[in-house]
Amino acid sequence: MPIVFSLDCIALLLALSVVAMSLERRSAATPVIYGASLLTSVLLLSAGLLHLLDGSAPAGSTLPLGLPWIGARFRVDPLSSFFLVIVNLGAAAASFCGIGHGRHEQAPQRVLPFYPAFLAGMNLVVLADDAFTFLLSWEFMSLASWGLVMAHHHQPENARAGYVYLLMASFGTFALLLAFGLLAGPNGGYAFETIRASHPAPLFAALVLLLVLVGAGSKAGLVPLHVWLPLAHPAAPSHVSALMSGVMTKVAIYAVIRIIFDLLGPPVWWWGIVVLALGGASAVMGVLYALFENDLKRVLAYSTIENIGFIFVGLGLAIAFRADGFEVAAVLALTAALFHVFNHMLLKSLLFFGSGAVLGATGERNMEALGGLIHRMPATALAVLAGCVGISALPPFNAFASEWLTFQAILLSPQLPQWGLKLLVPAVGALLALSVALAAACFVRIFGIAFLGRARTEQARTARETDRFSRVAMLGMAALCLLAGILPGFVIDAIGPAVQGVMGSHMPSQSRVAWLSIIPIAQSRSSYNGLLVFIFIALSATMAVLAIHTLASRKTRRAPIWDCGYPDANPAIQYTAGSFAQPIRRVFGTLLFRAHEEITMPLPGDMAPARLSVTLHDVVWDVLYAPLAGAVGFAADRLNILQFLTIRRYLSLVFFALVTLLLVLAIWR
Amino acid sequence: MALIRDLAVQGAQMCLVVLLAPLVTGLVRKMKARLLRRQGPPILQPYRDLLRLVHKDAVLAEDASWLFRAAPYLIFAATWVAAALVPTFGAGLLFSWSADLIAIVALLGSARFFLALAGMDVGTSFGGIGSSREVMIASLAEPAMIMIIFSLALLARSTQLSTIAEYMLSPRVGLRVTLGLAFFSLMMVGLAENARIPVDNPATHLELTMVHEAMVLEYSGRHLAVIELAGSLKLLLYISLIACLFTPWGLAPAGADWRVDATGTAAYLTKLIVACAALAVFETTIAKMRVFRVPTFLGAALMLGLLGTLLLFVSRGL
Numbered sequence: 006m007p008i009v010f011s012l013d014c015i016a017l018l019l020a021l022s023v024v025a026m027s028l029e030r031r032s033a034a035t036p037v038i039y040g041a042s043l044l045t046s047v048l049l050l051s052a053g054l055l056h057l058l059d060g061s062a063p064a065g066s067t068l069p070l071g072l073p074w075i076g077a078r079f080r081v082d083p084l085s086s087f088f089l090v091i092v093n094l095g096a097a098a099a100s101f102c103g104i105g106h107g108r109h110e111q112a113p114q115r116v117l118p119f120y121p122a123f124l125a126g127m128n129l130v131v132l133a134d135d136a137f138t139f140l141l142s143w144e145f146m147s148l149a150s151w152g153l154v155m156a157h158h159h160q161p162e163n164a165r166a167g168y169v170y171l172l173m174a175s176f177g178t179f180a181l182l183l184a185f186g187l188l189a190g191p192n193g194g195y196a197f198e199t200i201r202a203s204h205p206a207p208l209f210a211a212l213v214l215l216l217v218l219v220g221a222g223s224k225a226g227l228v229p230l231h232v233w234l235p236l237a238h239p240a241a242p243s244h245v246s247a248l249m250s251g252v253m254t255k256v257a258i259y260a261v262i263r264i265i266f267d268l269l270g271p272p273v274w275w276w277g278i279v280v281l282a283l284g285g286a287s288a289v290m291g292v293l294y295a296l297f298e299n300d301l302k303r304v305l306a307y308s309t310i311e312n313i314g315f316i317f318v319g320l321g322l323a324i325a326f327r328a329d330g331f332e333v334a335a336v337l338a339l340t341a342a343l344f345h346v347f348n349h350m351l352l353k354s355l356l357f358f359g360s361g362a363v364l365g366a367t368g369e370r371n372m373e374a375l376g377g378l379i380h381r382m383p384a385t386a387l388a389v390l391a392g393c394v395g396i397s398a399l400p401p402f403n404a405f406a407s408e409w410l411t412f413q414a415i416l417l418s419p420q421l422p423q424w425g426l427k428l429l430v431p432a433v434g435a436l437l438a439l440s441v442a443l444a445a446a447c448f449v450r451i452f453g454i455a456f457l458g459r460a461r462t463e464q465a466r467t468a469r470e471t472d473r474f475s476r477v478a479m480l481g482m483a484a485l486c487l488l489a490g491i492l493p494g495f496v497i498d499a500i501g502p503a504v505q506g507v508m509g510s511h512m513p514s515q516s517r518v519a520w521l522s523i524i525p526i527a528q529s530r531s532s533y534n535g536l537l538v539f540i541f542i543a544l545s546a547t548m549a550v551l552a553i554h555t556l557a558s559r560k561t562r563r564a565p566i567w568d569c570g571y572p573d574a575n576p577a578i579q580y581t582a583g584s585f586a587q588p589i590r591r592v593f594g595t596l597l598f599r600a601h602e603e604i605t606m607p608l609p610g611d612m613a614p615a616r617l618s619v620t621l622h623d624v625v626w627d628v629l630y631a632p633l634a635g636a637v638g639f640a641a642d643r644l645n646i647l648q649f650l651t652i653r654r655y656l657s658l659v660f661f662a663l664v665t666l667l668l669v670l671a672i673w674r
Numbered sequence: 675m676a677l678i679r680d681l682a683v684q685g686a687q688m689c690l691v692v693l694l695a696p697l698v699t700g701l702v703r704k705m706k707a708r709l710l711r712r713q714g715p716p717i718l719q720p721y722r723d724l725l726r727l728v729h730k731d732a733v734l735a736e737d738a739s740w741l742f743r744a745a746p747y748l749i750f751a752a753t754w755v756a757a758a759l760v761p762t763f764g765a766g767l768l769f770s771w772s773a774d775l776i777a778i779v780a781l782l783g784s785a786r787f788f789l790a791l792a793g794m795d796v797g798t799s800f801g802g803i804g805s806s807r808e809v810m811i812a813s814l815a816e817p818a819m820i821m822i823i824f825s826l827a828l829l830a831r832s833t834q835l836s837t838i839a840e841y842m843l844s845p846r847v848g849l850r851v852t853l854g855l856a857f858f859s860l861m862m863v864g865l866a867e868n869a870r871i872p873v874d875n876p877a878t879h880l881e882l883t884m885v886h887e888a889m890v891l892e893y894s895g896r897h898l899a900v901i902e903l904a905g906s907l908k909l910l911l912y913i914s915l916i917a918c919l920f921t922p923w924g925l926a927p928a929g930a931d932w933r934v935d936a937t938g939t940a941a942y943l944t945k946l947i948v949a950c951a952a953l954a955v956f957e958t959t960i961a962k963m964r965v966f967r968v969p970t971f972l973g974a975a976l977m978l979g980l981l982g983t984l985l986l987f988v989s990r991g992l
Contacts, residue, residue, distance in 0.1 A: 397787060399783050399787055400777055400780050400784060409777065412824075431824065431983045431987050435820070435980050438816060438821070445786075445816075449791060453805060457791060459737050459797035528771060529834065529837050530832045531774050534771070534772035538777065542751045546747040549750055550747055553896050568796075580802020584802065585802060587806065588810035589813060591969075592810060592969040
């Protein structure tokens with residue numbers, strides 16, 4: 006039953022997209038389309054949540070579309086329903102935010118038709134139950150989001166972003182197409198049911214793994230396939246960026262889990278090594294990119310890469326443990342990864358809403374042009390602060406709980422028998438710890454530069470608080486982050502069925518543990534209680550305030566800044582985003598980014614200012630993509646002559662091609 | 675009855691750490707002064723400073739936001755909660771299971787997050803310099819700390835502090851290379867985290883060298899008092915942590931009667947004095963290093979921690 010209901014809702018979204026096309030120039034279109042999307046998302050969310058929590062059996066449905074001999078199959082099982090919750094919780098918040106934020110949109114007709122279609126595409130991917138439907142929905146999702154990326158296509162960097170995104174998305178789908186081709190085998194069993202029953206040969210399974218990591222990994226933003234992400238995600242309107250970063254990357258994670266854990270059959274231990282290494286590299290590279298970036302939305306996009314890396318480390322651990330038969334540990338690692346999926350969806354949506362509010366209020370995405378927004382936009386600042394604390398994985402917020410679970414899983418890994426894993430896992434643990442600490446630095450930098458201090462420009466000085474809908478959406482997400490952080494046991498229990506569906510077992514029930522602690526293995530081994538930590542912090546802070554205010558002084562005077570005796574009223578004297586990152590750039594940037602600082606000093610007596618210029622190289626781009634683009638360009642130049650042949654030559658080319666193909670076929674048989 | 679007893683131990687611990695924290699600072703200062711053949715301030719001077727500060731008006735810069743006023747209390751609360759969960763005289767803390775070692779370190783991370791933000795709130799260049807250097811130091815010190823935790827947790831098969839302390843007291847522990855590496859690494863991290871020489875100088879107000887002091891430059895009155903107290907608490911926490919992990923002798927086990935607790939307290943006080951003396955001697959014999967040497971120092975701590983962990987991964991079961 007829930008599957009039919011969900012499909013109805015998705016059909017409604019598709020219909021909305023058609024309605025949006027006809028409504029495009031009306032002013033009422035924005036609230037109507039976003040309101041209807043919100044309603045549909047809430048319906049889908051409750052359907053997913055109900056199915057996840059009541060533990061009903063997987064239900065399927067076949068529509069007479071698609072490939073004639075299998076039709077379009079859809080199915081909802083606990084894993085799909087968990088991701089249904091992820092997709093639609095994010096979608097509901099983004100739609101709510103869109104009701105207010107979408108009003109600032111200059112060309113709503115470029116956003117509104119694609120928006121419900123994008124939501125429908127993501128839902129369809131999660132529900133698809135055969136390879137054809139899956140790929141079709143995947144491509145539909147990519148194209149709809151591409152339309153949204155191109156919403157502001159007049160800006161040249163957005164046009165470039167759209168171009169790179171289209172290339173990478175097509176390439177990713179191509180890889181997935183090949184992966185499903187290998188999975189289906191020569192008999193063409195495209196239904197997931199058939200694929201699940203037949204296990205491919207080890208060589209093919211390894212190929213499928215690599216193709217999935219390329220195909221879904223590029224959509225999720227794994228290093229080194231991430232290059233499109235920081236271009237494309239920020240180019241879209243902010244609430245759509247929230248969807249792309251917070252939700253669409255999770256759909257890619259879904260694809261990885263569905264194929265590698267569910268369809269591909271029993272894993273081999275070295276798969277874990279590949280996934281762990283990619284995850285660790287993404288985590289550290291992502292956050293370092295973020296630290297050296299000044300564009301607010303691009304920082305958030307890079308931070309997505311870091312968090313995706315974190316999730317992939319969890320998945321890699323789960324694969325390694327599962328391959329070696331350590332079920333408890335594998336379940337713990339997968340639960341941690343799914344928990345982080347949930348947390349990152351909340352946090353990244355919240356932060357992108359915040360960046361949209363800042364963009365709407367000041368017209369600026371560059372941090373260097375902001376400052377002091379906490380005075381002008383108090384609600385936004387509070388929500389973004391919660392998001393920054395959360396995403397830096399600090400207690401009592403939510404991402405700490407999933408980080409903690411991941412560390413607990415790492416601590417179980419000395420059991421693994423293979424030497425490769427024994428050496429890699431602690432190194433990846435160190436990389437994760439490094440990326441978490443750097444993330445805190447990154448988000449101190451964002452919040453400190455954009456929201457604290459004094460306004461650096463006129464736009465920042467005259468900023469106004471954002472609209473009511475965006476504020477409610479942000480504060481609501483912030484509250485959910487805190488709630489998931491202080492009551493992690495309930496989230497873990499809700500994830501349980503999804504893990505059970507994939508692994509065959511789940512973590513022990515956490516919500517019944519005394520005092521609502523979480524105890525992944527045993528009380529004597531480790532436990533964490535977000536609720537008590539939160540209460541203790543709140544109590545001790547209140548006690549300190551009360552004690553000092555009643556027993557001593559509570560008088561406050563306002564005075565000019567002191568600044569060690571050298572106050573300067575010019576806001577330009579403040580630390581900038583670039584100077585804040587300078588120590589970290591010196592420590593980490595010289596190796597990974599070939600960061601180079603050059604100071605031009607004026608001659609003595611010359612009043613010109615000294616200038617500091619910093620050059621950073623994107624090593625991934627230089628090493629991987631630039632040669633590739635060069636090679637493609639070179640080949641295109643060489644093949645260009647083929648466009649100017651006579652008809653005789655074309656005919657002979659066709660003839661030779663035909664003969665060669667027939668020969669190949671003859672030899673193959 | 676047992677509950678009331680545990681609650682009393684936990685309460686005593688919370689009060690003890692707050693009351694002892696300024697004493698530790700005063701003790702270190704006095705010993706350092708004596709080593710330099712100066713008279714030095716009285717040991718109780720930090721208490722007087724705190725009292726004087728809380729009774730003064732707090733002067734706020736005109737551009738300070740609510741975050742600037744809330745941050746000291748949040749920093750203090752997070753540090754205090756963390757300090758209350760590290761066993762000092764007895765292991766039987768009622769709430770010790772609510773946060774394990776990873777969570778305690780993360781709580782200190784929360785405190786630092788708000789301290790760094792507070793440094794940037796008024797919009798001064800010194801605040802920015804302090805915050806930026808602090809997060810750079812933390813970005814290496816925190817992973818090093820996590821690696822130390824990994825080493826200890828793999829040995830004791832637990833991240834709970836009380837369990838690790840019990841393990842260290844048991845005869846199973848033996849002499850291990852990993853423990854030595856973790857000990858040295860923890861010392862280095864502790865120096866960096868507490869803004870001590872050679873990473874930072876707690877006594878300096880020379881602008882270009884300060885890190886911690888630069889962040890709190892705009893604070894005054896009760897806010898400054900709370901931040902100073904939080905700083906002392908953090909030093910006490912690290913000393914307690916090292917004492918509890920590497921010299922857990924005399925630690926009263928859970929459910930012991932008050933006489934054992936009294937010996938535990940005496941042992942703890944002795945350890946504190948020894949640690950203060952060691953810190954004072956170390957700080958007087960070494961020079962502060964340049965800011966950009968700090969990453970090398972902490973990188974060494976991180977590598978020691980990682981090496982210790984790797985050794986355990988490799989040697990397990992051999």
